[in-house]
Amino acid sequence: MKSVLFSTSMALALAATAPGAVLAQVRGGAPRGPAPTPVAEPLNRPFFQVPPGQQPPPAPSPAPAEEGTTDTQVYQNGAVLPAPVDPGQEAPPSFLPTEPIEPYLLTRQAGPFMVAAHIFRGDYAVQRAQALAMELRSQNRIPAYVYFLKLKPGNSNMRGIPPTSDRDIDQPYVSPPELDRVTDEAVVMAGNCATIDQANELRTEIKKLKPRTLADHHSIFPWRNGKGLDRAFVTTNPLLPAQDLYPGRAKTAAAPQLPPGSVVDPEVLRSGFVKPIDPLVVRMNKGTPNSIYKCKAPYSLVVYEFSGRSALSGPDETVINFPKVFDKSPLRTAHEDAEQLAARLAKHEVVRSLGIQPYVYHDRTSSLVLLGDFASPQDPRVEQVRQAAQTIQVETKRQGNTVFTIPLAPASNVFEVPQPE
Structure with missing residues (x-):
């Protein structure tokens, strides 16, 4: 120390x-x-400040390559490095098509369900997309088209461009200078599939392809290079309006064929959201005297509902206000109450004069009493039954000289009759 x-x-x-x-x-x-x-004297380095009046020293030349060295991008310490190359200024690919692009542009006639094979951005995006479309057509026999992504910015429709344009306009028409602003993003759309299932099968086939057009196309994400078209996905023709995607309709008794010329298909749209059948609800409705399963028509009218009580909970949702009121919930007797009301309605003079039958439907939260059977919501008898039900009061019990009755409360819309299977 x-x-x-x-x-x-x-x-x-x-x-x-x-x-x-x-x-x-x-x-x-x-x-x-x-x-x-x-x-x-200032140091001989480019990042030091040079006093005014003095010229900067010349930039050192690259170090001479040693014997046996092939790397020419080696510089001496302190040398000024060249400016980085703009990634947007890529060299032209080895092959660019010289044919007109108009025969390969997407039209209304393609689809309606398609596969987005690959998206090109930057320089030569349109030529690259056209080359890929040509290769898919010639080598793989797959109908392929070129579409400009900026024709529909943010998935919003533009005036004068399908699908918002007139029906006679088959494909977009963009004039300069707007044309120069949409050609730096192009997507290759493949397939003329009528259903989503066909589009999924085509996507599986396309994801396995590695076209020669993408051999010299390098992504800024290196893990995507050499993967081909493995990122393809199913989509729809962006030039078609939504109501044209489902021109048909399921052929069932509850959903008859639409008139000629109709294009809206709510049945197909709704078919993907059908809830599975609850086996407990099926057991609750089978075997009852006025079961809804006995109704042969697809629609009926709800005239009364038996359900439990409800209340707003406080800060603690586990604590319900007025717990003694809920000790005797009407949901406990909803099944029997609905059956008794349907039995009384079957004997009522107004119901018998209309020639209709009462039905009962039970589920996990309520029991419904229904009247009539209708082929469609537009059946003129629906309003007739609704008006008649508003005049009916059914006796429930007697206590001395007092008679207790309940008025019916018909719904504004018809009820779709469930099926047990």
Whole structure:
């Protein structure tokens, strides 16, 4: 420890007696060390400031390649490196089509369900997309088209461009200068699939392809290079309106064929959201005297509902206000109450004069009493039954000379009759 202190003190003493040396002062007056000596000449490096009036030194040339070295991008220490290459200025691909692109542009006639095979962005996007479409047509026998993504920015429709344009316009027409703004993003759309299932099968086939057109197309994401068309996905023809995607309709008794010329298909849209049949609900409705399963028509009219009580909970949702009221919930007797009401309605003179039958439907949350059977919601008898039901009051019980009755409350819409299977 003494030798270290002695060496430090000797160094400070020598520095203090050296000519031209000035001790740097720190807070409190304690010396910290000599101040740096100004450099007479700027260092030969490009990132140092050059005093005014002096010319910067010439940039060093690349170091000569040693014997046996093939890397020409080796520079000396301190050399000025060349400016980076703009990634958008790519070299033209090895093959660009010279044919007109109009025969390959997407039209209304394609689809309606398609597969987006690949998206090109940047320089030569349109030519690359056309080359891929030509290869898919010639080599794989797959109908392929070119579509400009910016024709529908943010998935919003543009005036004068399908699908918002007139029906006689088959494909978009964009004139300069807007044309120059949409050709830097192009997608290759493949397939003329009538259903989604056909489009999924085509996507499986396309995802296995590695076209020669993509051999020299490198992505900024290196893990995508050499993968071909494995990122293809199913979509629809963006030039078609939504109501044209489902021109047919399921042939069922509950959903008859639409008139000729109709294009809306709510049955197909709804078919993907059908809830599975609850086996408990099926057991609750089978074997009852007025079961809804005895209704042969697809629609009926709800005239009364038996359900449980409900209340707004406080901050703690596990605590229900007025717990004693819920000890005797009407849901416990909803099944019997609905059956008794349907039995009384079957004997009512108004119901018998209309020639209709009452039905009961039970589920996990309520029991419904229904009247009539209708082929469609537009059946004129629906309004007739609704008006008649508003005049009916059914006796529930007698207590002395007091008679308790309940009025019917017909719904504004018809009820779709469920099927047990």
